[in-house]
Amino acid sequence: MNTLVTVDLQRASRLLKLLGDPTRLTMMKLLKSHECCVCEFVAIFKMSQPAISQHLRKLRDIELVKEERRGQWVFFSINENHEDYPFIQSILEHLPEQNESIAELEAQGLRICCE
Amino acid sequence: MNTLVTVDLQRASRLLKLLGDPTRLTMMKLLKSHECCVCEFVAIFKMSQPAISQHLRKLRDIELVKEERRGQWVFFSINENHEDYPFIQSILEHLPEQNESIAELEAQGLRICCE
DNA sequence: CAAGCATATAATGATATGCTTATATACGCA
């Protein structure tokens, strides 16, 4: 028998639809292990800043991510308290780590660190 | 450490995008435990036959489902040999069983059985 | 306060999606 908590089908499809975009899916995988700010994503995805901002807004609207302003920057992180977090997590764990993107950022001196 | 086989991000997002539609997601969950033919889906989803047919084609195009003609009917079933089946399975197991739909079909005498 | 960087929002346009209706194809049976 299985004691998994299940996710309502409507809600599940809404989540999967949002994750069904390569940019957002990669964002989520990255955020699983690193906090990132908007400008880091712009550098990683080589995409316009508004495009990044809009993707992040969608993720935030359904509370998959949290945002926090620190001075000039806005940092995003995974919301581990999301009602469906176990579901999300089980998806993300099937995806390859995205450490190269972060490493590349650091190599280019583009990684933002505010203590 | 984790020994999970990972799914390439592009491919994963393509899969999630297809599953990010409530009709197709429900279809997959149903197919996980029951073979179904097209006309059964039409009855379950109360949607036009071409609409159903088009959803099934999308699922079949990326080989998530197999089809098999039996006389007049075309039956669909889950493709357990799909390269990313473990990934798919881990998603489906978070979804509630859809047994009522099937029970309802049977109650209405609409369940197709061809031994 | 003005300038500069980071981010958000608005408006717009190209393309994708998901349905509909109309029609074609396939099978079973009288």
Added chain:
DNA sequence: TGCGTATATAAGCATATCATTATATGCTTG
């Protein structure tokens, strides 16, 4: 062979999605 049922395909349309550019807002610092 011809009709009825099941399914597939095509064409058309409304809406959604995802990018872009232009502009607004917010913070930091001289």
